[in-house]
Amino acid sequence: MVGAQAALWTRAWPILACGVLLTAPFVEARGFVAAVAGVVLFGTVFAAVYHAEVVAHRVGEPYGTLVLALAITVIETALIVSVMISAPAEKAALARDTVFAAVMIVCNGIVGICLLMGGARYREQAFQVHGASAAMAVLAALTSLTLILPSYAARELGPLYSKPQLVFAGLVSLVLYGSFVFVQTIRHRDYFLPESDDEDLHAAPPTNKAAFVSAGFLIVSLVAIVGLAKILTPTVETGIAKLRLPEATVGITIAALVLLPECLAALRAAQRNRLQTSLNLALGSALATIGLTIPAVAAVSIMLGQRLELGLDEKDQVLLALTLVLGMVTLGTGRTTVLQGIVHLVIFAVFVFFAVVP
Numbered sequence: 001m002v003g004a005q006a007a008l009w010t011r012a013w014p015i016l017a018c019g020v021l022l023t024a025p026f027v028e029a030r031g032f033v034a035a036v037a038g039v040v041l042f043g044t045v046f047a048a049v050y051h052a053e054v055v056a057h058r059v060g061e062p063y064g065t066l067v068l069a070l071a072i073t074v075i076e077t078a079l080i081v082s083v084m085i086s087a088p089a090e091k092a093a094l095a096r097d098t099v100f101a102a103v104m105i106v107c108n109g110i111v112g113i114c115l116l117m118g119g120a121r122y123r124e125q126a127f128q129v130h131g132a133s134a135a136m137a138v139l140a141a142l143t144s145l146t147l148i149l150p151s152y153a154a155r156e157l158g159p160l161y162s163k164p165q166l167v168f169a170g171l172v173s174l175v176l177y178g179s180f181v182f183v184q185t186i187r188h189r190d191y192f193l194p195e196s197d198d199e200d201l202h203a204a205p206p207t208n209k210a211a212f213v214s215a216g217f218l219i220v221s222l223v224a225i226v227g228l229a230k231i232l233t234p235t236v237e238t239g240i241a242k243l244r245l246p247e248a249t250v251g252i253t254i255a256a257l258v259l260l261p262e263c264l265a266a267l268r269a270a271q272r273n274r275l276q277t278s279l280n281l282a283l284g285s286a287l288a289t290i291g292l293t294i295p296a297v298a299a300v301s302i303m304l305g306q307r308l309e310l311g312l313d314e315k316d317q318v319l320l321a322l323t324l325v326l327g328m329v330t331l332g333t334g335r336t337t338v339l340q341g342i343v344h345l346v347i348f349a350v351f352v353f354f355a356v357v358p
Helices: 002-026 030-059 063-086 094-122 129-148 163-187 208-242 248-258 260-271 275-304 314-330 338-356
Strands: none
Touching: 002 030, 002 208, 030 063, 030 208, 030 260, 063 094, 063 163, 063 208, 063 248, 063 260, 063 275, 094 129, 094 248, 094 260, 094 275, 094 314, 094 338, 129 163, 129 275, 129 314, 163 275, 208 248, 208 260, 248 260, 248 338, 260 275, 314 338
């Protein structure tokens, strides 16, 4: 009975979300539509996490976390590209702001709260140093090449790459991310597996039919989440304008909405003493966000002749460098406590504060 009830609500929310998306264009009361979309969005997020865990249990680690990371990143990229095309002049920095926000949310917000909650419950949590170090190395290279170097590569262009540089940066991003996925899933898959036995491994995996159904509802849920986020974006932009907040706050909001499923999945894993799964989700998401989003928006920018600002200002460069150094120190021992979680969350609070109060 419990399983049937779970299946019912996890399928009802995505269907309801699709209904909201289909009827929203015909409803004139935009405030009402935004309120309903907000409520349905959160229900659909929980449904997406449920279906992602079913798929992950069937295919095993680290493939399960990779499925969720790739699905969310592909749809996030589609959302950014659609907004860029609709308003190219005003959204030249949207991709940069969203990608940077996603990295900070993942590496400080999600990782920080996972370490804090896991440490508070289990005192210490263990993970694979080799896997975490490999992910941080690729993340450092990707962020430096796509978010820092553009401000120095062609100073006469400001925070932009020239067209050949942009093509090269996109190709390098794909090579780095593809190499990481190869190492994670084939060459050194054992680096990303939990060291200790997981109680979920002793449970019978779902059938192929159940996994395929959940995969289908996961895709529907993620598409619906992005669609609802797009409905909420004008309301968010209006609210940000009324509060006189910086334009970069829009990118932070978009990244936070899209990353909700991964955040909840990572937190649930940390609460079950599965920190390796949490890190696979978090770091994999950050890598996929840069490795797939930057090449996609670069291609759109070149094909449509649109301006694409990638380089961060000096303040954000410092925050990014601090995040990378902190991540390497935190994940360099194989064990974490609440202290590392608190430090990451403080850096995340600093990022949010200076984004709102530049």
